[in-house]
Amino acid sequence: MDAIHYRRWWTPYLWLLPSVLLMLIFVVFPIGIVFRLSFSEISRAGVVGGFVGLDNFIAAVREAAFPTVMWNTLIWVVSVVGLSTLIGFVVALVLNSEFHGRKLARSIVVFPWATSLVVQASIWNYIIKAEYGNLNSLLLNTGLISHAVNWRSSYQVEFIWECGVGIFVTIPFVAFTVLAGLQSIDGAYYEAATVDGAGFWKKLRHVTLPLVRPSLTISTVLNIIYVFNSFPIIYTITKGAPAHKTDTMVTYLYMLAFYEQQKGPATAMSMIGFILLCVVAGLYMAATMRKEAQ
Amino acid sequence: MRTRGNTAGRVRTGLLLSLIAAALALMLLSLPLCEFTSSVYSKRLGNTKVGDEKYVTARSEAEAELARHIQETGRTAELREDVLERVNSKGVTTTMITLTVEEKQTRSGWAFMASGLTAGRELLLLAACVALSGVFLAVSVLRSPGKAPRQLSGMDKGLRGAACWLALAALIILPVFMLTCNVELIRRVSLGAAGLTDATATVSRIDRFLFEGKAGENALTMAAGMSLRRLWPLWALLPVLAALLCGAILVCRGSLGAQLARGALYLFVIVLCVLILYPYYVMLITAFRDNAESTDMNFLHLWPTRWLWGNLNAIVDRGVLQYLGNSILLAGGATAIALLCGIPAAYAMARMRFRGRNAYLGFIIMSQMFAPVVLLVGISTLMRNLGLNDSIPGLMLINAAFNQAFAVWLLHGTFRAISPEMEQAACIDGCGTVGALIRVLLPMAMPGVVTTLIFVFINAWNEYTISTVLISTPAKRPITVGITQFSSFNMIEWHLLFASALLATIPVVILFMCIEKHLVSGLTAGGVKG
Numbered sequence: 001m002d003a004i005h006y007r008r009w010w011t012p013y014l015w016l017l018p019s020v021l022l023m024l025i026f027v028v029f030p031i032g033i034v035f036r037l038s039f040s041e042i043s044r045a046g047v048v049g050g051f052v053g054l055d056n057f058i059a060a061v062r063e064a065a066f067p068t069v070m071w072n073t074l075i076w077v078v079s080v081v082g083l084s085t086l087i088g089f090v091v092a093l094v095l096n097s098e099f100h101g102r103k104l105a106r107s108i109v110v111f112p113w114a115t116s117l118v119v120q121a122s123i124w125n126y127i128i129k130a131e132y133g134n135l136n137s138l139l140l141n142t143g144l145i146s147h148a149v150n151w152r153s154s155y156q157v158e159f160i161w162e163c164g165v166g167i168f169v170t171i172p173f174v175a176f177t178v179l180a181g182l183q184s185i186d187g188a189y190y191e192a193a194t195v196d197g198a199g200f201w202k203k204l205r206h207v208t209l210p211l212v213r214p215s216l217t218i219s220t221v222l223n224i225i226y227v228f229n230s231f232p233i234i235y236t237i238t239k240g241a242p243a244h245k246t247d248t249m250v251t252y253l254y255m256l257a258f259y260e261q262q263k264g265p266a267t268a269m270s271m272i273g274f275i276l277l278c279v280v281a282g283l284y285m286a287a288t289m290r291k292e293a294q
Numbered sequence: 295m296r297t298r299g300n301t302a303g304r305v306r307t308g309l310l311l312s313l314i315a316a317a318l319a320l321m322l323l324s325l326p327l328c329e330f331t332s333s334v335y336s337k338r339l340g341n342t343k344v345g346d347e348k349y350v351t352a353r354s355e356a357e358a359e360l361a362r363h364i365q366e367t368g369r370t371a372e373l374r375e376d377v378l379e380r381v382n383s384k385g386v387t388t389t390m391i392t393l394t395v396e397e398k399q400t401r402s403g404w405a406f407m408a409s410g411l412t413a414g415r416e417l418l419l420l421a422a423c424v425a426l427s428g429v430f431l432a433v434s435v436l437r438s439p440g441k442a443p444r445q446l447s448g449m450d451k452g453l454r455g456a457a458c459w460l461a462l463a464a465l466i467i468l469p470v471f472m473l474t475c476n477v478e479l480i481r482r483v484s485l486g487a488a489g490l491t492d493a494t495a496t497v498s499r500i501d502r503f504l505f506e507g508k509a510g511e512n513a514l515t516m517a518a519g520m521s522l523r524r525l526w527p528l529w530a531l532l533p534v535l536a537a538l539l540c541g542a543i544l545v546c547r548g549s550l551g552a553q554l555a556r557g558a559l560y561l562f563v564i565v566l567c568v569l570i571l572y573p574y575y576v577m578l579i580t581a582f583r584d585n586a587e588s589t590d591m592n593f594l595h596l597w598p599t600r601w602l603w604g605n606l607n608a609i610v611d612r613g614v615l616q617y618l619g620n621s622i623l624l625a626g627g628a629t630a631i632a633l634l635c636g637i638p639a640a641y642a643m644a645r646m647r648f649r650g651r652n653a654y655l656g657f658i659i660m661s662q663m664f665a666p667v668v669l670l671v672g673i674s675t676l677m678r679n680l681g682l683n684d685s686i687p688g689l690m691l692i693n694a695a696f697n698q699a700f701a702v703w704l705l706h707g708t709f710r711a712i713s714p715e716m717e718q719a720a721c722i723d724g725c726g727t728v729g730a731l732i733r734v735l736l737p738m739a740m741p742g743v744v745t746t747l748i749f750v751f752i753n754a755w756n757e758y759t760i761s762t763v764l765i766s767t768p769a770k771r772p773i774t775v776g777i778t779q780f781s782s783f784n785m786i787e788w789h790l791l792f793a794s795a796l797l798a799t800i801p802v803v804i805l806f807m808c809i810e811k812h813l814v815s816g817l818t819a820g821g822v823k824g
Binding site (some may be wrong): 005006009010014015016018019020021022023025026027029030031032033034037091094097099101105106107108109110111112113114115116117118119120122123124126127131132133134136137140141142143146175176199221225226228229231232233253257258263266267270273274277278281 | 455472473475476477480481485556559560562563566567570571572574576577580588589590591631634635636639641642643646648651654657658661662663664665667668669670671672673675676691692694695696698702703721727752754756758759763774777778781786788791792795798799802803805806807808813
């Protein structure tokens, strides 16, 4: 028996009340506001008018930057989540094996997770400056290049750098979630596999992968959500320039709402983002659940 | 018996391999490793063609210079002619001709060692490592031939182990030599020529090394126009030294695969750590340099030339202490609220059975989907209506709410992992539910609670987006927003930006390192079991 007794039926709800209130006021309410605003007419000054149906959505979709922004969002989420999961998984495998200085290595790997994204993005913004960035300075001084390289020659290249920074800061999260899964694996499985004559790759495929799949699923779902909603990297390095060509949905809707005073289309973009996120995360969950059930 | 025979064979192969490699390495060191090209004379001619009058005059001048140089120094030199054709805006083809008298020379490894340059000393160390490694291996195998590595005496084991480490050291020194060579012979001199550093000592050493001490006053100019090319023997040393290491490992352990895999593991970890620490290193050195130095590409020091602690005073004058205080207040308040709301909720869900328990857990997980960024318009409208716009308490509440999901999730996992028997006993003893929670469960769940606490604190500390939108009074900014004041549209004061960023980063990184161990168990409890 794992429950404790309580006398009145409403006792648990009383315990839950502060948490529920906090969530209700500061999370659910804003969702409601965004939902209402996305169907309302909003003037440039921010005065909320009446119901306008899908006008805001149509305006948002018709914006010239809309296709680019959607495409960028897709690339951003897929590349950052995909590559950081892959690399993070390898890092977790390495950090889970025995070697001298493992404790130190784990502490170091956690660094990017602990650092504010604004700070990380500012540092990388400095590192890749063409005129005086540290990367050029380092490579010139070590003789690996003989002329300064313009590391941000075009917005496409800058966007690739942004994805790189995104991957860099996401790896620790994946690594530690997978590490948590790896540590809960019973060593007896590996012993049995060794007795059966399985090598490193066979153990990886038939023991490790199936057993860490739950952690991997959770880290991927959360990652899709976090990466989709990630704002400071792009905002610090390019601010979406030139002309929203490096914006993702999140930075784009921020620009729309707070720079271009188009709150209506901005809230419509928020709703589109929610729906996409729910669909993608839901599909992913369903797919992995079905695989597990099989 | 069969394995032992194999092992002895492998030891012999290893010895042979490493002796050949050592000899080869020493031989390669006596070949020319680097080629230095220094220009003694250079003239650029515009608007001219090969063969016209201007060209002929210049060419004869250059030839005279060449002859003079050869006569004076007694070394060989050659005349190089670069022709650059370009179509200008009027569509006319113009030619630019550059005439250069160049002195090309190569230097062997032994010449480097005799030069007194730092690069030479490194090469000397490398040669010593290679030779000693070979000698140690030969001696240890001769002392106990045919013995398996496990039956060796302490002395022989030590010798073989030392040989391995020496071979590894040699392999590491080689790239270091390549870098030092470049920094010492090219970069430092060109900085000296530009008046950025005092390179007198370096230049006189280079003069002795390359021009037999005869360059005199021209030494700096000659060295500044110099370029360096690494020749094939230097590259060939890499596989040879790797072979030496492999041989040494074979002799030492009798097998290779496991050791190489281990080496690869360490290499991966080292590269990973260096890569992760790189931005922090950049932040650290930039924070203590001045603005001129931090925007200078020719900066070649690993550390600032002078540590400018004055940068800290400068950022304090710009209000960074105030921002740090705001951040502490904000993160502390958010953590307190999140835990005060989260602990009872997590407790009720972990210990009581009631309708809607799973629904709330589901809602908690779903709410992760809604990041504050996407809700910004809604949040700012709400806060304006509540009168919490532009206030730190408002930020606290928002941060607490958006971290509520994670807090409840982590705490729920922690509480579930603790058996309820102790609390049930406490309840029978007459202590109420609240008493059982505070006196029994919380002390036992302390690691999990502290993890949650620090985690929420860090999230709130690092939060940036909501604060930029909600806070408009400069004095109320948290540090993450505060650091952006150092970057304006056309100028970024990097040194001040990074000095503040450093202050904002150090405390949370230390906190995170403290919970790193519990984080793994916390994630397991919350994620996999919950």
